[in-house]
Amino acid sequence: MAAGDQQAFTHLYRRYWKGLYMAAAKALRDRDAAADIVQDIFLSLWNRRTELQVEGSLAAYLQTSVRYKVIHFIERNIVRHDYVSQLSNIESSAMPPVAEIRLQLKDAQLIIHQTVSRMPPKMQEVYKLSREEHLSHKEIADKMGISSETSKKHIQHAMKLIKLALGQTASTASILAGFLLLKK
Known part of the structure; x- marks a missing residue:
């Protein structure tokens, strides 16, 4: 993926998307926001593919990304989403x-x-x-x-x-x- 291989990216996307989405949806209780968060994570992953250095498990890195994005979403939208x-x-x-x-x-x-x-x-x-x-x-x-x-x-x-x-x-x-x- 770091070399720009779209098939490798597609493989990662298909492998991890559902689990990340489920974690975000469970935390937020908002399917649309959860889908947006996961999309943002994968977009960021693709955009930073050449400079990104993942130490350890990619799954753990992605799960941590979801947690931080969910927390950031809540901080930004605490009133709006009640x-x-x-x-x-x-x-x-x-x-x-x-x-x-x-x-x-x-x-x-x-x-x-x-x-x-x-x-x-x-x-x-x-x-x-x-x-x-x-x-x-x-x-x-x-x-x-x-x-x-x-x-x-x-x-x-x-x-x-x-x-x-x-x-x-x-x-x-x-x-x-x-x-x-x-x-x-």
Whole structure:
């Protein structure tokens, strides 16, 4: 592959794609994002083929690449893909028995709960309908007698408040990364 042999690359792609995709999809619970991540890894592999020096197992290198890409994806998209909301709903018993991560998770859950409780009543209601009852912007708007745009703005503002509150205390991305890596 380093010499530009496309057949060698195709062979590697076919051999490793499914396993890498499954690992990313399991961690993200988003098939499209998982497929994009795996595609990015193989594109990077091909683009850097002449300079890349893999020490040890290629499979291990690719799995590590998936982990780092997943963590980076979560860091970039923590609000947009609602990982903060998912984090607030994870039960402590579902966590691996690692005391530090459990404590960080409890702290994050407490911060989310406190932040939501300090929101104005209408924003709080919109947030809960969106995140707990999984209603769309339109369904929330119809239920509350507001516009879809107002519903969307309330949710965006609520998520910014939560992200800000979490960012001031603990590194949410590191909590999620620890959870994902230990869950394996």
